[in-house]
Amino acid sequence: MPVYRDSSGRSLTDYPRPSVAVDTAVLAVIPDKETLGVLLVRTGDGWRLPGTFLHEGERLADAVLRSLRVKAGVSGLAPTQLHVFDDPSRDDRGWVLSVAHVDAVPWSRLTIDESLARVTSVTEVRELPYGHNQIIDLAVGSLRERYRASPDPAHLLEPPFTLRQLQQLHEAVAGEPLMRDTFRRTMEPELSPIGEFAIGTVGKPARLFTREPTR
Amino acid sequence: MPVYRDSSGRSLTDYPRPSVAVDTAVLAVIPDKETLGVLLVRTGDGWRLPGTFLHEGERLADAVLRSLRVKAGVSGLAPTQLHVFDDPSRDDRGWVLSVAHVDAVPWSRLTIDESLARVTSVTEVRELPYGHNQIIDLAVGSLRERYRASPDPAHLLEPPFTLRQLQQLHEAVAGEPLMRDTFRRTMEPELSPIGEFAIGTVGKPARLFTREPTR
DNA sequence: TTAATAGTGTCTCTAAGACATTATTTT
DNA sequence: AAAATAATGTCTTAGAGACACTATTAA
Known part of the structure; x- marks a missing residue:
């Protein structure tokens, strides 16, 4: 060449x-x-x-x-x-x-x-x-x-995960606490419940989600 | 060295x-x-x-x-x-x-x-x-x-200017029409009226603004 | 039973969008 | 006067924030 x-x-x-x-x-x-x-x-x-x-x-x-x-x-x-x-x-x-x-x-x-x-x-x-x-x-x-604006875009969390786990991750990234209601309303449209629930946790078992969008 | x-x-x-x-x-x-x-x-x-x-x-x-x-x-x-x-x-x-x-x-x-x-x-x-x-x-x-989110950040417009001139600039940049009410509500907090008005224009004379923030 | 947490309902307040009204100019 | 445009008021709706209530588990 x-x-x-x-x-x-x-x-x-x-x-x-x-x-x-x-x-x-x-x-x-x-x-x-x-x-x-x-x-x-x-x-x-x-x-x-x-x-x-x-x-x-x-x-x-x-x-x-x-x-x-x-x-x-x-x-x-x-x-x-x-x-x-x-x-x-x-x-x-x-x-x-x-x-x-x-x-x-x-x-x-x-x-x-x-x-x-x-x-x-x-x-x-x-x-x-x-x-x-x-x-x-x-x-x-x-x-x-x-x-x-979107749930765990860098895939730091292994699905399936609960909304609480997701929020704790986002709070660690943001460096400050986030509001539960707003967080759920923002993220839930971009999550799919897999129909199963967390086990071995205190309180009402939380739904498990994947990052796949609902649409 | x-x-x-x-x-x-x-x-x-x-x-x-x-x-x-x-x-x-x-x-x-x-x-x-x-x-x-x-x-x-x-x-x-x-x-x-x-x-x-x-x-x-x-x-x-x-x-x-x-x-x-x-x-x-x-x-x-x-x-x-x-x-x-x-x-x-x-x-x-x-x-x-x-x-x-x-x-x-x-x-x-x-x-x-x-x-x-x-x-x-x-x-x-x-x-x-x-x-x-x-x-x-x-x-x-x-x-x-x-x-x-903010009025003419690249300073394409020479102050003073009217809100209409500013909106037309922003519409040219955006490539689409913008809503007048929303535009005014978004931009006005970051503009200062200089107390003078546009002259020689049809219609009620518009206030002239500078890009200086109001605070 | 109690504590903890998830899920859901709902109230209030604010902002966006839409539109109407009034004000003030040129033609 | 008519047309044009600015400025302002206000109605409706949607969303954010806040909080309460119910459901379901472990301890």
Whole structure:
């Protein structure tokens, strides 16, 4: 295949190009705390979001998946782009653009090597390098937005589940209590009762739902 | 300044890197048509969105502004990132990432060289190369979202203006008629009457507003 | 039986939508 | 005066929020 030449006879690689990295905020609901946490990996002198440089011919999403397989043992995610951070002085190693990503994962699917990574509650994250705090803010806002109007869009809950379980998940994501009546009215049209009921719980057994829409 | 070396003794530029481009959908309301238009520039064999390669050490937003100064004679914009297009086979010239941007500009500030560029109604845009149709769709959706809840956020209208002028602008952006009562109730809290009235118009003179919030 | 929780009914208040009425201008 | 448009009032309906009541389980 012939190399493209522009009007000055130069190929694309004759011009300066930045390195391109991906950094990802992997969010999960921490079971005991009932709150959103973010996956951080250890560096020489602190913590940062997992990230990697884009390899030749690689898709951004694939670079994200590759970085997460190694650092957190998770696969099968579907990362979403948030923003490109492009401040030339952002990274002291050189000219590096970073494409920030977000995804959410069920806690049970995170298999973390404690010596390499940990999950920190988003309200307790310290100052991170490379503007990673800003990525976390964007990521949390983005996830909260998605969870406002529809039931568990990131599939953090394994169906079937009860409305209460769903609401507790949404409250953990939102970081605040939600109103029961409004929550039910908003979510129920997008749920299907499977005709069975929760067992072994105190109180009247709750109907079990799947995420399938009613229509 | 010493060059950074990784654990293999290589610098960042020893690894393959993509070229990074910016492509921008510049949207404006076409006066006669009362509809959204997008700025297209001529290429050898058709039309495309204005774009350019990122120069060394340059910010993405500055690359956008540089490309638009030349092609459309507009300056002072504030482009917003939409998405990074990263399909390695997207551009037949090589490995090129494109960061799509959007901005809106008052029609009166577009000074177009007819031999280089034109503005086409977004409903009449033909098939474009490099996935540029998708950028236009994202751009229009993004602008419509911004205009749903607040009065002329992109400052397409020069204050002072009447509620009718504002509604006509919003209808051009939305691409559909809006309900007068709802529109007024939504927008009026974020407008300040300047105490003067439109003159030379048929009917009862309308109050003039500025975009300043009432609080 | 009591405590806990689910499911359902319903009251009030507000906002959206729709429409009518009045005010004030140009033609 | 007639036509046009702005400004305002108000009626109806739907939904949000709040709360009460009933149903059904475990302890």
